[in-house]
Amino acid sequence: xxxxxxxxxxxDMLFPQTGRAVVSVLERLGHEVAFPLEQTCCGQMxxxxxxxxxxxxxMRRFADVFADAxxxxxxxxxxxxxxxxxxxxxxxxxxxxxxxxxxxxxGARTFEFAEFLxxxxxxxxxxxxxxxxxxxxxxxxxxxxxxxxxxATRLLSHVRGLDFVELPRADECCGFGGTFAIKNADTSIAxxxxxxxxxxxxxxxxCTAVDNSCLMHIAGGLSRERSGRRTLHLAEILASVEGGxxx
Amino acid sequence: xxxDSPGIIVERAFPAAARDALRDSQLRRNIGKATNTIRAKxxxxxxxxxxxxxxxxxxxxxxxxxxxHLDRHLLAxxxxxxxxxxxxxxxxDGEEANRMVGDILAGHQAKEVLKIKSLTTDEIGLNGALxxxxxxxxxxxxxxxxxxxxxDRSSHILVxxxxxxxxxxxxxxxxxxxxxxxxxxxxxxxxxxxxxxxRQKFLTVPYAISGANFAVAETGSVAIFESEGNGRMCxxxxxxxxxxxxxxxxIPRWADMSAFLQLLPRSSTAERMNPYNSVWSGTRAxxxxxxxHLVLLDNGRSDVxxxxxxxxxxxxxxxxxxxxxxxVYERTxxxxxxxxxxxxxxxxxxxxxxxxxxxxxxxxxxSSLCGACYEVxxxxxxxxxxxxxxxxxxxxxxxxxxxxDGEALVMAAMARVFExxxxxxxxxxxxxxxxxxxxxxxxxxxxPGPLAGWTAMRDLTPIAKQSFREWWKARDR
Ligand code: SF4
Numbered sequence: 069x070x071x072x073x074x075x076x077x078x079x080d081m082l083f084p085q086t087g088r089a090v091v092s093v094l095e096r097l098g099h100e101v102a103f104p105l106e107q108t109c110c111g112q113m114x115x116x117x118x119x120x121x122x123x124x125x126x127m128r129r130f131a132d133v134f135a136d137a138x139x140x141x142x143x144x145x146x147x148x149x150x151x152x153x154x155x156x157x158x159x160x161x162x163x164x165x166x167x168x169x170x171x172x173x174x175g176a177r178t179f180e181f182a183e184f185l186x187x188x189x190x191x192x193x194x195x196x197x198x199x200x201x202x203x204x205x206x207x208x209x210x211x212x213x214x215x216x217x218x219x220a221t222r223l224l225s226h227v228r229g230l231d232f233v234e235l236p237r238a239d240e241c242c243g244f245g246g247t248f249a250i251k252n253a254d255t256s257i258a259x260x261x262x263x264x265x266x267x268x269x270x271x272x273x274x275c276t277a278v279d280n281s282c283l284m285h286i287a288g289g290l291s292r293e294r295s296g297r298r299t300l301h302l303a304e305i306l307a308s309v310e311g312g313x314x315x
Numbered sequence: 316x317x318x319d320s321p322g323i324i325v326e327r328a329f330p331a332a333a334r335d336a337l338r339d340s341q342l343r344r345n346i347g348k349a350t351n352t353i354r355a356k357x358x359x360x361x362x363x364x365x366x367x368x369x370x371x372x373x374x375x376x377x378x379x380x381x382x383x384h385l386d387r388h389l390l391a392x393x394x395x396x397x398x399x400x401x402x403x404x405x406x407x408d409g410e411e412a413n414r415m416v417g418d419i420l421a422g423h424q425a426k427e428v429l430k431i432k433s434l435t436t437d438e439i440g441l442n443g444a445l446x447x448x449x450x451x452x453x454x455x456x457x458x459x460x461x462x463x464x465x466x467d468r469s470s471h472i473l474v475x476x477x478x479x480x481x482x483x484x485x486x487x488x489x490x491x492x493x494x495x496x497x498x499x500x501x502x503x504x505x506x507x508x509x510x511x512x513x514r515q516k517f518l519t520v521p522y523a524i525s526g527a528n529f530a531v532a533e534t535g536s537v538a539i540f541e542s543e544g545n546g547r548m549c550x551x552x553x554x555x556x557x558x559x560x561x562x563x564x565x566i567p568r569w570a571d572m573s574a575f576l577q578l579l580p581r582s583s584t585a586e587r588m589n590p591y592n593s594v595w596s597g598t599r600a601x602x603x604x605x606x607x608h609l610v611l612l613d614n615g616r617s618d619v620x621x622x623x624x625x626x627x628x629x630x631x632x633x634x635x636x637x638x639x640x641x642x643v644y645e646r647t648x649x650x651x652x653x654x655x656x657x658x659x660x661x662x663x664x665x666x667x668x669x670x671x672x673x674x675x676x677x678x679x680x681x682s683s684l685c686g687a688c689y690e691v692x693x694x695x696x697x698x699x700x701x702x703x704x705x706x707x708x709x710x711x712x713x714x715x716x717x718x719x720d721g722e723a724l725v726m727a728a729m730a731r732v733f734e735x736x737x738x739x740x741x742x743x744x745x746x747x748x749x750x751x752x753x754x755x756x757x758x759x760x761x762x763p764g765p766l767a768g769w770t771a772m773r774d775l776t777p778i779a780k781q782s783f784r785e786w787w788k789a790r791d792r
Contacts, residue, residue, distance in 0.1 A: 075783050081778050081779060082777075087783035116684060118707040119726045119730070126733055129733075212690055241683050246683075248680065252333065253330075
């Protein structure tokens with residue numbers, strides 16, 4: 069299948085290794101990956117912070133860049149939720165019937181990476197090897213926005229060598245929430261503190277998820293703890309093979 | 316906020332109020348414990364219902380259709396209440412409602428009046444207004460007694476004293492209630508002390524005020540669902556009964572009640588059914604109150620109704636499930652929200668009842684948009700969606716006032732960068748260089764200005780030297 073990658077501005081600048089891992093897994097599975105260089109940002113932050121007009125402009129841009137893409141895959145559930153859930157509302161607000169139709173079609177073609185593998189391709193074993201103790205945080209957007217279900221943990225269950233431990237209260241927000249983490253830093257940190265305690269309790273070396281934004285928040289706390297625990301995007305675990313990371 | 320002022324006036328922005336609450340370890344413990352217990356219970360009783368999602372859909376559909384023709388249903392309600400021997404009053408705002416209630420009571424030379432727990436009366440500051448006219452309101456719900464006698468404000472819409480523990484309640488009762496020299500902090504003992512105090516009031520005060528969970532347009536019936544039975548005492552013993560309800564509480568038909576009778580108790584107290592469900596229609600000779608007044612309160616609700624993307628706010632049946640599930644509420648408690656309506660529902664309702672600019676403008680931002688509230692809401696209010704809508708209104712109003720708004724400038728600049736891939740690549744380079752002075756051991760440990768909040772407790776991931784697109788381009792060659 070020909071897959072167009074939407075990497076998200078956040079991953080592009082801060083977590084390029086996640087993008088490389090996605091490419092590596094998809095190519096290993098025999099897919100052809102395209103990366104439209106005109107892409108930038110889906111407008112999630114603008115939309116969520118109340119900057120509707122700016123978000124609408126970025127939505128139009130996104131629709132143009134991916135106009136010809138057959139299938140769009142993105143390793144960030146919050147960006148996919150923006151495309152699938154927020155875009156139709158932004159489009160509806162413009163009253164532009166043509167745009168509304170284009171956006172509906174766009175949403176139907178856009179998938180989160182784990183969702184794409186499990187739900188669209190029906191693949192749970194991607195041939196990965198990762199000999200570490202891992203726990204999984206189901207980020208709010210993947211859990212409630214996307215309805216990802218157990219797609220990510222199913223993928224993890226087929227990774228050889230991996231020792232999976234369930235995270236207590238995994239479905240609770242880590243306190244990131246984009247600008248919330250800055251505007252309401254104290255509350256955000258209080259939420260993070262409980263999340264870190266839960267992770268500590270699992271004795272896992274790695275906390276994984278399908279959103280680098282939440283993981284960056286969690287990693288920021290873990291690194292202050294100096295516990296030796298760290299975070300890693302699910303795609304990077306799936307890209308690992310015996311004899312080293314293929315990414 | 317003073318105890319007597321209207322309960323929707325927010326005096327401090329959420330982040331500042333939350334900071335104080337977060338520091339109070341006793342409060343955090345009390346609230347964390349209570350919300351976690353009720354969460355688990357709610358989950359269990361909801362799981363018993365195989366048709367829960369259908370019920371939510373039904374509740375949503377009834378509310379939505381009612382709101383669409385609200386004027387018609389309210390006129391029908393007025394007609395049936397009047398036909399049943401009651402009197403209907405229309406109040407534009409809290410001040411008007413308070414005056415009406417005060418006038419009715421003053422007409423009877425009332426000195427005291429019993430009260431059933433009611434958020435609506437708290438919203439309009441009725442207690443303070445009555446006290447000012449020399450009429451003493453007497454709360455009869457156990458938790459409200461604790462709040463009233465503690466000269467305190469409610470912190471939860473269902474469990475107003477959720478922030479208090481047994482020892483604190485004992486101290487309040489010993490100070491305020493008669494015959495409490497030997498009071499222990501056993502729940503039974505505490506309840507007994509309150510009961511002795513309330514019984515004397517029930518038997519001597521002939522006036523009562525209630526809110527309303529629902530009012531049926533078709534029959535003119537008003538309904539109150541409760542757990543303690545103290546409300547029922549107020550509904551049957553007094554000679555004069557005054558009920559105050561927000562105009563959104565009307566439901567068209569008697570049959571509509573069945574969905575809510577199932578949705579409400581399981582969502583709120585995690586009970587299969589409320590222990591006391593009282594429904595009354597007007598007056599009847601020789602039974603119950605001789606005089607019944609129904610005050611229909613607008614107080615900003617028509618404006619919410621007119622704002623289509625926010626309209627579902629009025630679906631709320633005040634079950635408090637969204638408070639109990641909310642990770643923000645769990646840490647900060649209710650008072651950080653600064654109004655009668657805390658938690659996720661407060662974060663959308665309160666700002667719509669305060670004219671901007673107001674500290675209430677901070678409330679739509681007091682959420683990580685995690686979506687747990689929407690998932691539990693029995694009437695399917697998409698709270699995150701409404702939060703985002705209200706954020707947009709705050710940003711738009713602010714933008715019109717100050718052109719030099721730091722955040723707006725940053726957002727606009729970023730939008731420009733994102734609209735131009737060349738600028739975007741340049742911005743990446745500039746940021747990768749600009750961050751260098753802040754990087755220590757591969758992480759950013761402290762930042763100046765508005766980003767300092769982030770690095771107070773968290774490291775920040777630095778921008779990568781080689782962006783993904785640079786890697787892709789290099790690989791492509
Ligand atoms: S918004 Fe929904 S969950 Fe929250 S109190 Fe109202 S009805 Fe209950």
